[in-house]
Amino acid sequence: MFKNLFPDHYYDSVFEIPYKDLKSEGIKAIIFDIDNTLAEYRFAMPPERTINLIKRLQKMGLKVCLLTNNNKRSLDRFNKGLKLPAYSQGLKPLAGKAKRAMKEMGATPAETMIIGDQVLTDIWCAKKIKAKAILVKPMSDRDIWTVKLKRGLEKVILSQYEKSLKAAAVE
Template sequence: MLERFFPSEYTDSIRQINYRKLYDEGYRGILFDIDNTLVPYDMEHPNQEIIDLFEDIKKIGFKIALVSNNNKIRVTTFNEKLKVFAVHKALKPMTRNLKRAMQAIKTNKKNTVLVGDQIFTDIYGGNRIKIKTILVVPIAEKEEWITKIKRNTEKKIIKAYLKRVKKNESKH
Protein backbone atom coordinates (compact mmCIF):
# COMPACT_ATOMS: atom_id res chain seq x y z
CA MET A 1 0.00 0.00 0.00
CA LEU A 2 2.81 2.42 0.81
CA GLU A 3 4.40 1.62 -2.57
CA ARG A 4 2.17 4.14 -4.33
CA PHE A 5 4.13 6.83 -2.47
CA PHE A 6 7.59 5.37 -3.21
CA PRO A 7 9.72 7.27 -5.70
CA SER A 8 11.55 5.49 -8.51
CA GLU A 9 14.71 7.12 -7.13
CA TYR A 10 15.67 9.19 -4.10
CA THR A 11 18.59 11.60 -4.07
CA ASP A 12 19.96 14.56 -2.14
CA SER A 13 19.35 17.23 -4.78
CA ILE A 14 18.74 17.97 -8.43
CA ARG A 15 22.51 18.26 -8.81
CA GLN A 16 22.93 14.58 -7.91
CA ILE A 17 20.72 13.39 -10.77
CA ASN A 18 22.58 11.81 -13.67
CA TYR A 19 20.75 13.52 -16.54
CA ARG A 20 22.99 11.97 -19.22
CA LYS A 21 22.14 8.48 -17.90
CA LEU A 22 18.42 9.30 -17.94
CA TYR A 23 18.74 10.46 -21.55
CA ASP A 24 20.67 7.31 -22.48
CA GLU A 25 17.84 5.28 -20.89
CA GLY A 26 15.37 6.91 -23.28
CA TYR A 27 13.92 9.73 -21.19
CA ARG A 28 13.25 12.97 -23.08
CA GLY A 29 11.19 15.18 -20.77
CA ILE A 30 11.58 16.38 -17.20
CA LEU A 31 8.81 17.91 -15.12
CA PHE A 32 10.26 19.90 -12.24
CA ASP A 33 8.50 21.11 -9.14
CA ILE A 34 9.79 24.55 -8.10
CA ASP A 35 9.51 25.18 -4.38
CA ASN A 36 12.08 23.35 -2.29
CA THR A 37 13.05 21.26 -5.31
CA LEU A 38 14.82 23.90 -7.40
CA VAL A 39 14.98 26.77 -4.88
CA PRO A 40 13.66 27.60 -1.40
CA TYR A 41 9.99 28.53 -1.64
CA ASP A 42 10.71 32.16 -0.73
CA MET A 43 13.30 32.67 -3.52
CA GLU A 44 11.56 34.64 -6.25
CA HIS A 45 13.89 33.90 -9.19
CA PRO A 46 16.16 31.02 -10.15
CA ASN A 47 19.81 31.60 -9.34
CA GLN A 48 22.53 31.31 -12.00
CA GLU A 49 23.21 27.70 -10.99
CA ILE A 50 19.61 26.71 -11.86
CA ILE A 51 19.70 28.68 -15.12
CA ASP A 52 22.96 26.95 -16.09
CA LEU A 53 21.63 23.53 -15.05
CA PHE A 54 18.53 23.98 -17.24
CA GLU A 55 20.73 25.01 -20.18
CA ASP A 56 22.93 21.92 -19.66
CA ILE A 57 19.87 19.65 -19.45
CA LYS A 58 18.47 21.16 -22.66
CA LYS A 59 21.83 20.65 -24.41
CA ILE A 60 21.63 16.95 -23.55
CA GLY A 61 18.32 16.94 -25.43
CA PHE A 62 15.65 17.20 -22.75
CA LYS A 63 12.46 19.21 -22.89
CA ILE A 64 11.64 20.78 -19.52
CA ALA A 65 8.42 21.92 -17.87
CA LEU A 66 7.73 23.43 -14.47
CA VAL A 67 4.71 21.97 -12.68
CA SER A 68 3.88 23.78 -9.46
CA ASN A 69 0.96 23.90 -7.08
CA ASN A 70 1.85 27.52 -6.40
CA ASN A 71 0.02 30.54 -7.85
CA LYS A 72 0.37 32.18 -11.26
CA ILE A 73 2.46 35.16 -10.08
CA ARG A 74 4.96 32.88 -8.32
CA VAL A 75 5.37 30.51 -11.26
CA THR A 76 5.39 33.19 -13.97
CA THR A 77 7.96 35.29 -12.11
CA PHE A 78 10.18 32.27 -11.47
CA ASN A 79 9.98 31.22 -15.12
CA GLU A 80 10.91 34.63 -16.60
CA LYS A 81 14.57 33.68 -17.06
CA LEU A 82 14.06 29.97 -17.69
CA LYS A 83 11.44 30.36 -20.42
CA VAL A 84 10.12 26.79 -20.27
CA PHE A 85 6.54 25.56 -20.33
CA ALA A 86 5.07 26.12 -16.87
CA VAL A 87 1.89 25.12 -15.08
CA HIS A 88 0.73 26.98 -11.99
CA LYS A 89 -1.92 25.68 -9.58
CA ALA A 90 -1.21 22.20 -10.93
CA LEU A 91 -3.28 20.57 -8.17
CA LYS A 92 -0.80 17.71 -7.76
CA PRO A 93 -1.32 14.83 -7.01
CA MET A 94 -4.14 15.18 -9.54
CA THR A 95 -2.82 14.13 -12.92
CA ARG A 96 -4.54 16.44 -15.43
CA ASN A 97 -1.85 19.13 -15.37
CA LEU A 98 1.02 16.64 -15.36
CA LYS A 99 -0.46 15.20 -18.55
CA ARG A 100 -0.93 18.74 -19.91
CA ALA A 101 2.74 19.51 -19.28
CA MET A 102 3.83 16.29 -21.02
CA GLN A 103 1.62 17.15 -23.97
CA ALA A 104 3.11 20.65 -24.16
CA ILE A 105 6.69 19.34 -24.25
CA LYS A 106 5.67 16.44 -26.52
CA THR A 107 6.64 13.57 -24.24
CA ASN A 108 4.74 10.58 -22.89
CA LYS A 109 4.56 8.31 -19.85
CA LYS A 110 7.46 6.16 -21.01
CA ASN A 111 9.95 9.00 -21.57
CA THR A 112 9.10 11.54 -18.87
CA VAL A 113 10.58 12.00 -15.40
CA LEU A 114 9.05 14.03 -12.58
CA VAL A 115 11.41 15.59 -10.03
CA GLY A 116 10.05 16.94 -6.75
CA ASP A 117 10.53 17.20 -3.01
CA GLN A 118 7.11 16.13 -1.73
CA ILE A 119 5.78 12.60 -1.60
CA PHE A 120 2.06 13.39 -1.38
CA THR A 121 2.01 15.83 -4.29
CA ASP A 122 4.94 15.27 -6.65
CA ILE A 123 5.75 11.59 -6.23
CA TYR A 124 2.21 10.36 -5.75
CA GLY A 125 1.05 12.43 -8.73
CA GLY A 126 3.79 11.06 -10.95
CA ASN A 127 3.19 7.52 -9.76
CA ARG A 128 -0.52 7.85 -10.50
CA ILE A 129 0.24 8.38 -14.19
CA LYS A 130 3.04 5.81 -14.09
CA ILE A 131 6.01 8.01 -14.94
CA LYS A 132 9.46 7.79 -13.40
CA THR A 133 9.65 9.84 -10.20
CA ILE A 134 12.71 11.24 -8.47
CA LEU A 135 12.35 12.47 -4.91
CA VAL A 136 14.89 15.05 -3.76
CA VAL A 137 15.61 16.17 -0.23
CA PRO A 138 13.91 19.56 0.36
CA ILE A 139 16.33 22.46 -0.07
CA ALA A 140 15.23 24.47 2.96
CA GLU A 141 13.53 23.80 6.25
CA LYS A 142 11.44 26.94 5.89
CA GLU A 143 8.17 25.87 4.28
CA GLU A 144 4.50 26.62 4.14
CA TRP A 145 2.66 25.39 7.24
CA ILE A 146 0.68 22.73 5.38
CA THR A 147 3.88 21.18 4.02
CA LYS A 148 5.43 21.05 7.50
CA ILE A 149 2.48 19.00 8.72
CA LYS A 150 3.00 16.39 5.98
CA ARG A 151 6.77 16.03 6.48
CA ASN A 152 6.56 13.71 9.52
CA THR A 153 4.47 11.20 7.60
CA GLU A 154 6.78 11.58 4.62
CA LYS A 155 9.75 10.67 6.82
CA LYS A 156 8.06 7.37 7.72
CA ILE A 157 7.40 6.60 4.06
CA ILE A 158 11.00 7.42 3.11
CA LYS A 159 12.22 5.13 5.89
CA ALA A 160 10.04 2.30 4.52
CA TYR A 161 11.25 3.03 0.99
CA LEU A 162 14.92 2.97 2.01
CA LYS A 163 14.34 -0.29 3.89
CA ARG A 164 12.85 -1.79 0.71
CA VAL A 165 15.77 -0.55 -1.41
CA LYS A 166 18.31 -1.99 1.04
CA LYS A 167 16.44 -5.30 1.10
CA ASN A 168 16.40 -5.44 -2.71
CA GLU A 169 20.10 -4.58 -2.93
CA SER A 170 21.01 -7.38 -0.53
CA LYS A 171 19.20 -9.86 -2.82
CA HIS A 172 21.52 -9.00 -5.73
Protein backbone atom coordinates in the same frame (compact mmCIF):
# COMPACT_ATOMS: atom_id res chain seq x y z
CA MET B 1 2.34 -0.29 2.76
CA PHE B 2 2.89 2.87 0.72
CA LYS B 3 4.92 0.90 -1.82
CA ASN B 4 3.09 2.62 -4.65
CA LEU B 5 4.43 5.94 -3.31
CA PHE B 6 8.09 4.98 -3.33
CA PRO B 7 10.19 7.11 -5.69
CA ASP B 8 12.06 5.39 -8.53
CA HIS B 9 15.19 7.24 -7.43
CA TYR B 10 16.11 9.48 -4.50
CA TYR B 11 18.93 12.02 -4.79
CA ASP B 12 20.39 14.70 -2.52
CA SER B 13 19.53 17.45 -5.00
CA VAL B 14 18.65 18.20 -8.62
CA PHE B 15 22.37 18.73 -9.22
CA GLU B 16 23.21 15.10 -8.33
CA ILE B 17 20.83 13.46 -10.80
CA PRO B 18 22.56 11.47 -13.58
CA TYR B 19 20.56 13.04 -16.41
CA LYS B 20 22.74 11.47 -19.10
CA ASP B 21 22.04 7.96 -17.84
CA LEU B 22 18.33 8.66 -17.56
CA LYS B 23 18.33 10.04 -21.08
CA SER B 24 20.00 6.91 -22.38
CA GLU B 25 17.25 4.93 -20.60
CA GLY B 26 14.73 6.75 -22.78
CA ILE B 27 13.82 9.90 -20.82
CA LYS B 28 13.04 12.84 -23.12
CA ALA B 29 11.02 15.22 -20.97
CA ILE B 30 11.32 16.57 -17.42
CA ILE B 31 8.61 18.13 -15.29
CA PHE B 32 10.24 20.06 -12.45
CA ASP B 33 8.66 21.16 -9.20
CA ILE B 34 9.94 24.60 -8.12
CA ASP B 35 9.73 25.23 -4.37
CA ASN B 36 12.48 23.45 -2.48
CA THR B 37 13.41 21.55 -5.66
CA LEU B 38 14.87 24.18 -8.02
CA ALA B 39 15.04 26.94 -5.43
CA GLU B 40 14.63 27.44 -1.73
CA TYR B 41 11.10 28.06 -0.55
CA ARG B 42 10.18 31.74 -1.06
CA PHE B 43 13.22 32.27 -3.28
CA ALA B 44 11.63 34.41 -5.96
CA MET B 45 14.24 33.99 -8.67
CA PRO B 46 16.08 30.87 -9.78
CA PRO B 47 19.63 30.64 -8.41
CA GLU B 48 22.48 30.79 -10.94
CA ARG B 49 23.16 27.09 -10.45
CA THR B 50 19.60 26.22 -11.39
CA ILE B 51 19.69 28.41 -14.50
CA ASN B 52 22.88 26.67 -15.62
CA LEU B 53 21.37 23.25 -14.96
CA ILE B 54 18.29 24.01 -17.08
CA LYS B 55 20.49 25.29 -19.91
CA ARG B 56 22.62 22.14 -19.73
CA LEU B 57 19.55 19.90 -19.91
CA GLN B 58 18.18 21.78 -22.90
CA LYS B 59 21.54 21.49 -24.64
CA MET B 60 21.36 17.74 -24.06
CA GLY B 61 18.10 17.79 -26.03
CA LEU B 62 15.80 17.22 -23.07
CA LYS B 63 12.47 19.04 -22.89
CA VAL B 64 11.99 20.85 -19.60
CA CYS B 65 8.92 22.40 -18.00
CA LEU B 66 7.81 23.70 -14.60
CA LEU B 67 4.80 22.50 -12.64
CA THR B 68 4.07 24.14 -9.31
CA ASN B 69 1.18 24.08 -6.86
CA ASN B 70 2.04 27.73 -6.22
CA ASN B 71 0.17 30.62 -7.88
CA LYS B 72 0.69 32.17 -11.30
CA ARG B 73 2.30 35.34 -9.94
CA SER B 74 5.09 33.44 -8.20
CA LEU B 75 5.54 31.18 -11.19
CA ASP B 76 5.77 34.06 -13.68
CA ARG B 77 8.35 35.82 -11.52
CA PHE B 78 10.44 32.66 -11.23
CA ASN B 79 10.13 31.81 -14.92
CA LYS B 80 10.77 35.32 -16.26
CA GLY B 81 14.34 34.65 -17.35
CA LEU B 82 13.96 30.92 -17.97
CA LYS B 83 10.95 31.21 -20.30
CA LEU B 84 10.04 27.55 -19.90
CA PRO B 85 6.63 26.06 -20.56
CA ALA B 86 5.14 26.38 -17.09
CA TYR B 87 2.00 25.49 -15.16
CA SER B 88 0.84 27.08 -11.91
CA GLN B 89 -1.83 25.92 -9.45
CA GLY B 90 -0.91 22.38 -10.39
CA LEU B 91 -2.99 20.77 -7.64
CA LYS B 92 -0.47 17.94 -7.45
CA PRO B 93 -0.99 15.05 -6.74
CA LEU B 94 -3.92 15.46 -9.14
CA ALA B 95 -2.77 14.37 -12.58
CA GLY B 96 -4.52 16.91 -14.84
CA LYS B 97 -1.81 19.50 -15.39
CA ALA B 98 1.03 16.98 -15.35
CA LYS B 99 -0.74 15.09 -18.14
CA ARG B 100 -1.18 18.31 -20.07
CA ALA B 101 2.49 19.22 -19.60
CA MET B 102 3.55 15.79 -20.82
CA LYS B 103 1.28 16.02 -23.85
CA GLU B 104 2.52 19.51 -24.74
CA MET B 105 6.12 18.28 -24.57
CA GLY B 106 5.13 15.48 -26.94
CA ALA B 107 6.32 12.76 -24.56
CA THR B 108 4.85 9.45 -23.44
CA PRO B 109 4.74 8.49 -19.73
CA ALA B 110 7.76 6.21 -20.23
CA GLU B 111 9.70 9.16 -21.68
CA THR B 112 8.80 11.54 -18.85
CA MET B 113 10.08 12.10 -15.34
CA ILE B 114 8.77 14.28 -12.57
CA ILE B 115 11.37 15.68 -10.20
CA GLY B 116 10.29 17.11 -6.87
CA ASP B 117 10.90 17.26 -3.12
CA GLN B 118 7.55 15.97 -1.88
CA VAL B 119 6.28 12.40 -1.82
CA LEU B 120 2.63 13.31 -1.36
CA THR B 121 2.52 15.76 -4.26
CA ASP B 122 5.35 15.27 -6.79
CA ILE B 123 5.98 11.53 -6.43
CA TRP B 124 2.31 10.61 -6.14
CA CYS B 125 1.57 12.74 -9.22
CA ALA B 126 4.33 10.99 -11.19
CA LYS B 127 2.91 7.61 -10.20
CA LYS B 128 -0.54 8.69 -11.35
CA ILE B 129 0.64 9.61 -14.83
CA LYS B 130 3.00 6.58 -14.87
CA ALA B 131 6.07 8.75 -15.34
CA LYS B 132 9.41 8.15 -13.63
CA ALA B 133 9.32 9.56 -10.10
CA ILE B 134 12.48 11.29 -8.88
CA LEU B 135 12.61 12.55 -5.31
CA VAL B 136 15.18 15.07 -4.12
CA LYS B 137 15.88 16.30 -0.60
CA PRO B 138 14.26 19.72 0.03
CA MET B 139 16.68 22.58 -0.65
CA SER B 140 15.86 24.20 2.67
CA ASP B 141 14.09 23.16 5.85
CA ARG B 142 11.57 25.96 5.42
CA ASP B 143 8.13 24.98 4.18
CA ILE B 144 4.68 26.53 4.08
CA TRP B 145 2.40 25.11 6.80
CA THR B 146 0.41 22.92 4.39
CA VAL B 147 3.63 21.20 3.38
CA LYS B 148 4.80 20.89 7.00
CA LEU B 149 1.67 18.87 7.74
CA LYS B 150 2.59 16.38 5.05
CA ARG B 151 6.22 15.96 6.08
CA GLY B 152 5.28 13.64 8.99
CA LEU B 153 3.64 11.03 6.79
CA GLU B 154 6.37 11.54 4.24
CA LYS B 155 8.97 10.54 6.87
CA VAL B 156 7.10 7.29 7.50
CA ILE B 157 6.96 6.51 3.78
CA LEU B 158 10.64 7.32 3.27
CA SER B 159 11.78 5.18 6.18
CA GLN B 160 9.86 2.26 4.64
CA TYR B 161 11.40 3.06 1.28
CA GLU B 162 14.90 3.04 2.75
CA LYS B 163 14.20 -0.25 4.53
CA SER B 164 13.05 -1.75 1.23
CA LEU B 165 16.29 -0.63 -0.45
CA LYS B 166 18.33 -2.25 2.31
CA ALA B 167 16.30 -5.47 2.05
CA ALA B 168 16.82 -5.50 -1.73
CA ALA B 169 20.56 -5.03 -1.26
CA VAL B 170 20.74 -8.08 1.04
CA GLU B 171 18.83 -10.34 -1.37
